[in-house]
Amino acid sequence: MAWQQFEHGWRRAPLNAPARSLVVLLHGVGSNARDLMPLADVWSDSLPDSAFVSLDGTDPFDGGFGGRQWFSLRDVIDGNREARVSAAYPALRAMLDAELAHWQFSFERLSLVGFSQGSMMALHHVAASAEGAAGVVAYSGRLASTIVSANRTTPLTLIHGEDDDVIPVSELEHAADALSQAGYPLDAYVLPGVGHTITADGVELGRAALQRALGAMSRD
Numbered sequence: 001m002a003w004q005q006f007e008h009g010w011r012r013a014p015l016n017a018p019a020r021s022l023v024v025l026l027h028g029v030g031s032n033a034r035d036l037m038p039l040a041d042v043w044s045d046s047l048p049d050s051a052f053v054s055l056d057g058t059d060p061f062d063g064g065f066g067g068r069q070w071f072s073l074r075d076v077i078d079g080n081r082e083a084r085v086s087a088a089y090p091a092l093r094a095m096l097d098a099e100l101a102h103w104q105f106s107f108e109r110l111s112l113v114g115f116s117q118g119s120m121m122a123l124h125h126v127a128a129s130a131e132g133a134a135g136v137v138a139y140s141g142r143l144a145s146t147i148v149s150a151n152r153t154t155p156l157t158l159i160h161g162e163d164d165d166v167i168p169v170s171e172l173e174h175a176a177d178a179l180s181q182a183g184y185p186l187d188a189y190v191l192p193g194v195g196h197t198i199t200a201d202g203v204e205l206g207r208a209a210l211q212r213a214l215g216a217m218s219r220d
Contacts, residue, residue: 003037008055008095008098009033009054009055009056010034010054011052011053011102012041012044012051012054013051014047014049014050014051015045015048019050019051019103019105020050020109021049021050021105021109021110021134021214022050022051022052022053022103022105022109022110023040023051023052023113024052024053024054024055024096024099024110024112024113025037025040025055025114025118026055026092026113026114026118026122027055027057027068027115027117028115028116028140029057029063029069029116030061030063030065030067030068031067032056032057032067032068033054034054036054036115036118037054039113039198039203039206040052042207043203046207046211047207047210047214050111050210051103055092055099056068057070058070058088058095059071059072059088070085070117070120070121071084071087071088072084081144082144082146085120085121085144085145086124086128086145088121089124089125089128092121092125093129096110096125107131107132108132109134110133110134111133111134111136111213111214112133112136112137113138113210114139114141115139115198116139116140116141116166116167117141118141119138119139119141119142120141120142120144120145122136122137122138123141123142123143123144123145123156123175123179124145126149126154126184127146127147127148128146128147129151130150130151132153132154133154134154134213135155135157135210135212135213135214136154136155136156136157137205137209137210138156138157138159138175139159139160139198139202139206140159140160140164140166140167140196140197140198141158141160141167142167142172142175143171143175143179147178147179147182152182152183152184153184153185155184155185155186155187155209155213156184156185156187157187157189157205158172158175158176159191159202159205159206160188160190160191161190161191161193161195161196162190162191162193163192163193163195164194164196166196172188175188176188187209189202
């Protein structure tokens with residue numbers, strides 16, 4: 001299926017109509033919606049009832065090069081990162097609400113897939129919002145948010161390269177510990193010899209996680 005551009009990114013209709021679930025892709029800082037669109041192209045055969053949306057970051061990248069970001073990295077430290085993620089979330093939430101309205105779905109039929117900063121935003125959604133999601137796949141990210149949501153049912157899949165020199169793999173360990181202790185169903189994978197990127201093994205792990213999260217919906 002062909003991608004259709006819209007105000008906030010790109011949409012890809014499911015192979016089987018009508019759509020029964022939605023996968024939203026959230027790119028990393030300095031990139032744009034096109035960066036993660038190949039994931040949908042690979043996954044669509046395995047998720048023929050899912051529509052895909054790849055969103056552009058809500059702000060222009062303040063490091064130049066014409067990219068987008070969800071929040072600024074200028075002078076970011078551990079002490080102010082959570083506040084920046086929290087401040088950025090309402091704009092993302094408005095985009096998610098609009099996409100769910102477009103496809104006529106509730107959050108129970110939404111899965112979020114994030115890379116790096118996009119993963120931080122996806123994990124913030126499940127940590128802070130009451131609605132949760134059908135599932136989250138977080139590549140090379142970190143949990144920058146305090147877990148306050150009473151809804152701890154969203155299944156989470158964390159995937160991180162052991163040799164990541166941008167966001168260290170210790171952030172996966174921190175996130176996995178905090179989220180599993182909070183009661184979220186969680187799978188975590190450390191990929192040996194992998195840096196700050198999504199490899200073929202990571203793509204396959206993400207596909208399997210989405211099939212687990214969304215597969216039953218194709219039979220509804």
